[in-house]
Amino acid sequence: MKSRPALAVALVSLSLVTCAQTFGGAPREVLIRLGTQRYGVGFDPEEVRVPLVEKVRIVFRNDVDPSWQMVHSVAIAAQGRETALIASLRFLPHEDHALHEALRGSPDIIAMTGPLAPGASEVIEFLPPGPGTYEYVCLVPGHADRMGMVGRLIVGAGVATR
DSSP: OTHHHHHHHHHHHHHHHHHIIIIITOOOEEEEEEEEOTTSSSEESSEEEEOOOSEEEEEEEOOSOGGGOOOBOOEEEOTTOHHHHHHHGGGSOSSHHHHHHHHTTOTTEEEEOOOBOTTOEEEEEEOOSSSEEEEEEOOSTTTTTTTOOEEEEEEOTTOOOO
């Protein structure tokens, strides 16, 4: 009989520790909704400012007019690596899916979507390596390198969420 109350106390203690870890230390995160310009090649918005948080979640939607049949993507470049990333687009396969697969795992990219048809969306989540400016680029050939489809994600303590 004495072992049952001790077991019950142990189980209650274990469940309280689990709840404290789950609810007391909830990760801070920020949600960004990022799209494309309806009748052009560009991001909307072109600049996003967020406080330094544990996780950034971006919902990217290709908002281009469906009659244009234009595929877009977004990749968050590692700090200071956007020029190398954009330059590498010239030397990779030009078929959208092959290009994106060739870039998966690149040290130049923190997070990326696949190629998205008009109306499609994808969510990416990542931990910012630290405060600073991170460029986001469209990986579709010609969009970032020739048409300037590039935006800025500014991460820093004390920056208000837009």
